[in-house]
Amino acid sequence: IQALAGEAEHLEAEEAEEAVQRVIEHVDRIAAWGGARQRAWSEYYQYVHRYLRDVVRLDPDRALSQRLRDQIAGWASTPFHLIVAAAPSIRLLRPLESRVERPPVTRPRRDREAAPDLVEPRDVGLAIEALVAEALAAGATSLIDVTAWVLPNFPADSHYAITGRVADEVARMSRARSAHERPWRPVEPRLEVEDWDLPTEGAPP
Numbered sequence: 001i002q003a004l005a006g007e008a009e010h011l012e013a014e015e016a017e018e019a020v021q022r023v024i025e026h027v028d029r030i031a032a033w034g035g036a037r038q039r040a041w042s043e044y045y046q047y048v049h050r051y052l053r054d055v056v057r058l059d060p061d062r063a064l065s066q067r068l069r070d071q072i073a074g075w076a077s078t079p080f081h082l083i084v085a086a087a088p089s090i091r092l093l094r095p096l097e098s099r100v101e102r103p104p105v106t107r108p109r110r111d112r113e114a115a116p117d118l119v120e121p122r123d124v125g126l127a128i129e130a131l132v133a134e135a136l137a138a139g140a141t142s143l144i145d146v147t148a149w150v151l152p153n154f155p156a157d158s159h160y161a162i163t164g165r166v167a168d169e170v171a172r173m174s175r176a177r178s179a180h181e182r183p184w185r186p187v188e189p190r191l192e193v194e195d196w197d198l199p200t201e202g203a204p205p
Contacts, residue, residue, distance in 0.1 A: 127153070128162065132169040136198070143196040146170055147187050159191060167193075174198050 071080065128150060135149035147166050151159050170176065176196040184192045 128165050129169055136174055141198050143170055143193060144185050147193055
């Protein structure tokens with residue numbers, strides 16, 4: 001029991017010694033930091049005093065200002081002047097150019113209150129139906145013929161949509177015939193249609 005008690009006391013003494021050592025190191029760091037701050041403040045204090053002595057209080061006895069005041073007051077009797085030497089102007093290697101004032105970039109004004117253009121209303125569906133019937137009555141024998149008949153009556157930007165509606169009207173008005181592999185044929189330079197063969201006499205399905 002005494003041996004165990006001695007070992008416990010030894011361990012506690014080591015822990016206490018380590019704690020004391022940590023406290024001492026911490027106090028040393030605080031002292032070093034405080035000394036550095038004190039030196040920095042002393043340097044700043046000396047710098048401020050040098051500034052006040054050398055810059056702010058340049059003429060503490062006002063000797064220079066009094067002498068200048070006396071010279072200005074006695075200028076009528078003893079005038080003084082500033083003598084300078086004549087110097088030629090600087091030679092410019094580049095020719096002088098007058099600054100060109102560029103007008104600001106603006107958008108052209110348009111009359112936004114102009115009256116709208118009046119156009120006749122047009123039912124595209126009825127027009128397509130009438131043109132398809134007209135093409136079939138004229139003897140069109142294929143979907144290409146009907147499409148080529150209808151498209152020139154509409155703006156170019158709507159030809160793609162009109163082509164599908166033409167095919168729908170042809171399927172309703174006539175009985176289309178086609179082989180297993182239907183050929184693709186151009187209607188316009190940038191538009192092709194899968195062609196159907198139509199009977200020579202248009203008859204409803």
